[in-house]
Amino acid sequence: MRRTPAKTPAAAQTTAAGAHFPQSAPAAAPAEAPTGSPAAPPVGTAPRQQLRTEFPFQLPRGYVDDSGTVHRDGVMRLSTARDELIPLRDVRVQENPAYLSVVLLGRVIIRLGTLAMVHDGIVENMFASDLAFLQDFYRQINAEGHTRAAVQCPHCSEPFEVELGGSRLGES
Secondary structure (H helix, E strand, C coil): CCCCCCCCCCCEEECCCCCEEECCCCCCCCCCCCCCCCCCCCCCCCCCCCCCCEEEEEEEEEEECCCCCEEEEEEEECCCHHHHHHHHHCHHHHHCHHHHHHHHHHHHEEEECCCCCCCHHHHHCCCHHHHHHHHHHHHHHHCCCCCEEEEECCCCCCEEEEECCCCCCCCC
């Protein structure tokens, strides 16, 4: 069952998603909020942020398909616990644990160039430098969170972004 907050006679109302809808006629402010109505968020509460789950990347060399087309631009999604557990049942991973990253990357890369589908066979045929790049990128977005963070200069208070993870191959 969905609960709907009581209508407030303010100049604008906010939905759960944060959208503002003006009312047709302004009304006087109520003396006090009715009992049982949801309380307004405390003053100073930051607005709700959406979780970013997909991250674009560009391979250093690119995957070359059977027709000779080079695919460099792609998108990787955040990994789930299921993504990390299912490859452990794979016979190739059980025989050779180094194969885990190939199977895992095949699950979380959702787009690569114009390829119709990305799977572990694609990752298996990538250049070693691209595989190393993707392994580092996977660590950055899954273990360390976002690769960039907003900060503020302590001297002039100017906002800017910094890279959290390594920006070159092999850095962490």
